[in-house]
Amino acid sequence: MSMVNETENIGSWLTDDQIEFIRDxxxxxxxxxxxxxxxxxxxxxxxxxxxxxxxxxxxxxAMVSGRxxxxxxxxxxxxxxxxxDLGPTALPQISPSPTxxxxxxxxxxxxxxxxxxxxxxxxxxxxVVVVKGxxxxxxxxxxxxxxxxxxxxxEKVSSEMTGGQSKLLKLALAHMGVIx
Amino acid sequence: MSMVNETENIGSWLTDDQIEFIRDxxxxxxxxxxxxxxxxxxxxxxxxxxxxxxxxxxxxxAMVSGRxxxxxxxxxxxxxxxxxDLGPTALPQISPSPTxxxxxxxxxxxxxxxxxxxxxxxxxxxxVVVVKGxxxxxxxxxxxxxxxxxxxxxEKVSSEMTGGQSKLLKLALAHMGVIx
Amino acid sequence: MSMVNETENIGSWLTDDQIEFIRDxxxxxxxxxxxxxxxxxxxxxxxxxxxxxxxxxxxxxAMVSGRxxxxxxxxxxxxxxxxxDLGPTALPQISPSPTxxxxxxxxxxxxxxxxxxxxxxxxxxxxVVVVKGxxxxxxxxxxxxxxxxxxxxxEKVSSEMTGGQSKLLKLALAHMGVIx
Amino acid sequence: MSMVNETENIGSWLTDDQIEFIRDxxxxxxxxxxxxxxxxxxxxxxxxxxxxxxxxxxxxxAMVSGRxxxxxxxxxxxxxxxxxDLGPTALPQISPSPTxxxxxxxxxxxxxxxxxxxxxxxxxxxxVVVVKGxxxxxxxxxxxxxxxxxxxxxEKVSSEMTGGQSKLLKLALAHMGVIx
Numbered sequence: 001m002s003m004v005n006e007t008e009n010i011g012s013w014l015t016d017d018q019i020e021f022i023r024d025x026x027x028x029x030x031x032x033x034x035x036x037x038x039x040x041x042x043x044x045x046x047x048x049x050x051x052x053x054x055x056x057x058x059x060x061x062a063m064v065s066g067r068x069x070x071x072x073x074x075x076x077x078x079x080x081x082x083x084x085d086l087g088p089t090a091l092p093q094i095s096p097s098p099t100x101x102x103x104x105x106x107x108x109x110x111x112x113x114x115x116x117x118x119x120x121x122x123x124x125x126x127x128v129v130v131v132k133g134x135x136x137x138x139x140x141x142x143x144x145x146x147x148x149x150x151x152x153x154x155e156k157v158s159s160e161m162t163g164g165q166s167k168l169l170k171l172a173l174a175h176m177g178v179i180x
Numbered sequence: 181m182s183m184v185n186e187t188e189n190i191g192s193w194l195t196d197d198q199i200e201f202i203r204d205x206x207x208x209x210x211x212x213x214x215x216x217x218x219x220x221x222x223x224x225x226x227x228x229x230x231x232x233x234x235x236x237x238x239x240x241x242a243m244v245s246g247r248x249x250x251x252x253x254x255x256x257x258x259x260x261x262x263x264x265d266l267g268p269t270a271l272p273q274i275s276p277s278p279t280x281x282x283x284x285x286x287x288x289x290x291x292x293x294x295x296x297x298x299x300x301x302x303x304x305x306x307x308v309v310v311v312k313g314x315x316x317x318x319x320x321x322x323x324x325x326x327x328x329x330x331x332x333x334x335e336k337v338s339s340e341m342t343g344g345q346s347k348l349l350k351l352a353l354a355h356m357g358v359i360x
Numbered sequence: 361m362s363m364v365n366e367t368e369n370i371g372s373w374l375t376d377d378q379i380e381f382i383r384d385x386x387x388x389x390x391x392x393x394x395x396x397x398x399x400x401x402x403x404x405x406x407x408x409x410x411x412x413x414x415x416x417x418x419x420x421x422a423m424v425s426g427r428x429x430x431x432x433x434x435x436x437x438x439x440x441x442x443x444x445d446l447g448p449t450a451l452p453q454i455s456p457s458p459t460x461x462x463x464x465x466x467x468x469x470x471x472x473x474x475x476x477x478x479x480x481x482x483x484x485x486x487x488v489v490v491v492k493g494x495x496x497x498x499x500x501x502x503x504x505x506x507x508x509x510x511x512x513x514x515e516k517v518s519s520e521m522t523g524g525q526s527k528l529l530k531l532a533l534a535h536m537g538v539i540x
Numbered sequence: 541m542s543m544v545n546e547t548e549n550i551g552s553w554l555t556d557d558q559i560e561f562i563r564d565x566x567x568x569x570x571x572x573x574x575x576x577x578x579x580x581x582x583x584x585x586x587x588x589x590x591x592x593x594x595x596x597x598x599x600x601x602a603m604v605s606g607r608x609x610x611x612x613x614x615x616x617x618x619x620x621x622x623x624x625d626l627g628p629t630a631l632p633q634i635s636p637s638p639t640x641x642x643x644x645x646x647x648x649x650x651x652x653x654x655x656x657x658x659x660x661x662x663x664x665x666x667x668v669v670v671v672k673g674x675x676x677x678x679x680x681x682x683x684x685x686x687x688x689x690x691x692x693x694x695e696k697v698s699s700e701m702t703g704g705q706s707k708l709l710k711l712a713l714a715h716m717g718v719i720x
Contacts, residue, residue: 014565022562025554027569027608029663041255042274068567070661073645073653075221093273094222096308096356097281102537102639103665105613113613121610123569125643125663128276167539174534177278177462179527194385202382205374207389207428209483248387250481253465253473282459282717283485285433293433301430303389303485305463347719354714357642359707401615402634435581453633454582456668456716457641488636537638 023120030124031077032104033064034172035086035131037146044128044176047152047169048135050085051143054162055117059142061160063168065124074098078127085141091133100125101175104168115164128172149178203300210304211257212284213244214352215266215311217326224308224356227332227349228315230265231323234342235297239322241340243348245304254278258307265321271313280305281355284348295344308352329358383480390484391437392464393424394532395446395491397506404488404536407512407529408495410445411503414522415477419502421520423528425484434458438487445501451493460485461535464528475524488532509538563660570664571617572644573604574712575626575671577686584668584716587692587709588675590625591683594702595657599682601700603708605664614638618667625681631673640665641715644708655704668712689718 014022022028035048049061066081068074075094082092104124110116137144151157153173158166173179194202202208215228229241246261248254255274262272284304290296317324331337333353338346353359374382382388395408409421426441428434435454442452464484470476497504511517513533518526533539554562562568575588589601606621608614615634622632644664650656677684691697693713698706713719 018565022566025558025610026562026566027610027612029567029569036276038274038276041253041259042276043255044276068663070565070567071647072567073221074643074663075223079221093310094218095275096216096218096222096224096310098357099355099640099642101277103614107611123608123614123665130273130276170539171534171537174531174539175279176276177531179530179534179539198385202386204430205378206382206386206430207432209387209389248483250384250386251467252387254463254483279462280459283434287431303428303434305483350719351714351717354711354719357711359710359714359719396636398634398636401613401619402636403615404636433581435583439581453670454578455635456576456578456582456584456670458717459715461637490633490636535639536636 027121027123029068030065030104030106030122031068031074031081032124032126032168033078033082033092033129034126034169035064035082035090035092035129035135036176038130044149044173044178046146046148047173048086048131049145049147049152049157049169050137050141051145052141055119056162058162060162060165061145061157062165063126074125078129082129082131084139085137086131086135086144087138089133090131090135093130093132095127095129100127102126102168102171104164106163110164113164114167117163126168126172128175149173149176150180153180207301207303209248210245210284210286210302211248211254211261212304212306212348213258213262213272213309214307214349215244215262215270215272215309215315216356218310224329224353224358226326226328227353228266228311229325229327229332229337229349230317230321231325232321235299236342238342240342240345241325241337242345243306254305258309262309262311264319265317266311266315266324267318269313270311270315273310273312275307275309280307282306282348282351284344286343290344293344294347297343306348306352308355329353329356330360333360387481387483389428390425390464390466390482391428391434391441392484392486392528393438393442393452393489394486394529395424395442395450395452395489395495396536398490404509404533404538406506406508407533408446408491409505409507409512409517409529410497410501411505412501415479416522418522420522420525421505421517422525423486434485438489442489442491444499445497446491446495446504447498449493450491450495453490453492455487455489460487462486462528462531464524466523470524473524474527477523486528486532488535509533509536510540513540567661567663569608570605570644570646570662571608571614571621572664572666572708573618573622573632573669574667574709575604575622575630575632575669575675576716578670584689584713584718586686586688587713588626588671589685589687589692589697589709590677590681591685592681595659596702598702600702600705601685601697602705603666614665618669622669622671624679625677626671626675626684627678629673630671630675633670633672635667635669640667642666642708642711644704646703650704653704654707657703666708666712668715689713689716690720693720
């Protein structure tokens with residue numbers, strides 16, 4: 001659900017030992033963002049999926065994801081992670097409502113919720129975010145593909161995702177009313 | 181909740197007698213839309229309020245509102261009514277989720293739900309819609325003002341609205357997390 | 361999405377000719393309800409599916425569904441249709457929030473939205489409703505089965521539903537976070 | 541938003557120094573719960589408000605609130621805090637949907653979001669929870685009162701709440717469609 005070496009990028013005042021210590025003691029707050037493109041009526045036409053290194057060491061299709069920092073608004077964390085993964089010209093359109101469409105509970109034990117993060121217990125606020133600008137995979141993302149809603153819920157695409165990301169993708173598609 | 185002579189504008193295949201007949205027998209499906217402007221983080225900065233003739237004959241601050249037509253998608257009805265009231269260059273950004281933030285039940289008897297339409301029982305799907313373009317009041321709207329979230333929930337503004345519109349406005353503000 | 365001869369049951373002041381006339385001219389307001397049972401933590405454990413005659417003449421697994429009447433609150437319509445289909449001792453627990461988890465647009469042309477009703481354009485407010493009491497299929501429902509979330513999204517069950525009901529069921533499961 | 545000495549009650553494996561350390565470095569995950577009673581149609585009839593010591597040292601009307609622990613499901617945290625504050629026979633009915641009706645961002649600086657916690661940056665998932673059983677204030681809660689929706693949004697009640705709790709209460713009332 002996040003960049004392998006995120007702690008180095010964005011939590012520079014937390015040493016590896018410190019984040020280690022906290023991760024063993026408290027749930028960590030995350031955001032997940034599913035970037036999409038829409039037509040003039042607001043219908044989703046494309047869903048953006050990154051390719052990147054995952055917490056479990058695999059290379060996987062994945063959402064935009066990352067921690068909320070101390071003192072940071074959830075909206076700001078969303079923008080920061082979207083721009084980190086999609087580049088500075090993605091033009092994400094954050095919704096005026098602060099409510100996530102779902103919450104995701106990641107556990108080191110994959111059997112608890114179906115969402116898995118071997119490093120930590122994380123609770124993520126999940127948002128669908130329309131992007132209007134040019135996107136290019138940046139930093140740790142190896143690739144970015146745009147899929148139709150049909151393609152995004154195909155078994156082929158699901159099989160390329162780990163840690164429950166394919167389930168999260170389906171929750172997002174259902175939120176938009178486009179599940180098969 | 182709608183234009184006084186809407187039946188002439190958009191339901192041309194329904195005569196006045198026919199719409200009269202139906203209004204006495206079935207709830208009529210409406211949409212309500214609260215046009216807003218946001219900053220780069222998605223925070224609402226301004227709420228647009230029309231001034232227009234209301235079903236009860238008063239002139240009142242009001243939302244964008246109107247019927248869903250036979251065969252029409254809810255998304256299309258939203259766009260149509262927003263463009264009818266705000267002009268063709270308003271550039272409304274319809275959300276990818278089809279779910280309204282609330283539903284509003286208007287009755288001829290104002291005591292039932294607090295939402296009042298003397299003409300009919302109407303059930304309205306209510307949406308907050310970000311507009312990105314130039315807006316000007318058109319057709320039956322006499323005026324359009326833009327208010328801050330603070331101003332929009334002031335007693336002065338509430339007193340200029342009838343039929344439960346001030347309550348709907350507060351529900352929209354709460355949905356965006358900005359109620360006082 | 362509704363009983364074949366619903367007009368006789370609940371719209372007694374509308375003759376067949378009258379409902380015919382209206383159905384050709386306006387979208388009709390419906391509710392869909394997915395009855396569920398939950399454990400002590402609120403996790404869905406079982407989903408109730410009816411077996412009944414459908415608008416297209418087929419016998420199909422289906423949700424609780426029906427029209428909102430003139431003058432009727434949406435909450436009352438929910439209770440009425442749940443009791444009509446599940447019996448008077450079902451004890452439905454209607455949510456304090458009036459907002460449906462999704463809206464469903466049924467059209468005579470099945471290609472428009474993926475939801476199909478050959479008789480009419482209907483817009484349905486869809487709710488998940490916990491039932492606490494004893495349920496038995498009543499009136500036009502031929503049978504009632506309770507399925508686990510896993511079973512409810514199996515291909516076998518999906519193949520027993522028509523008109524988009526399997527899609528609506530998946531939207532409800534996703535709303536509860538239990539889609540595969 | 542939480543009991544003054546909560547760390548002693550529920551985070552026994554975190555020393556005061558440890559929780560201090562973490563609170564200066566990461567947002568802490570909370571839940572807020574607004575207990576309500578409903579009528580047979582699901583309309584809210586009463587809202588439960590506690591009286592208790594607040595993080596800022598005041599005695600204030602407040603919601604049920606508290607931390608999510610390491611390894612704990614959000615649903616379990618909800619039940620735990622509701623039973624802690626309302627007693628073991630409150631019979632809270634947790635919703636089948638995992639999505640909060642809003643999120644609340646508490647900051648040591650009250651000007652950032654309007655929600656204030658002098659001890660920490662906390663992000664809270666806020667839920668309305670129907671309770672069916674007997675409630676009595678327990679542990680650190682000094683009192684529990686039940687208010688009508690009208691009373692709950694009165695200026696008198698608002699003036700008895702600190703830290704943004706009156707705003708959260710209004711967001712909950714709006715979510716249920718009963719704001720004035």
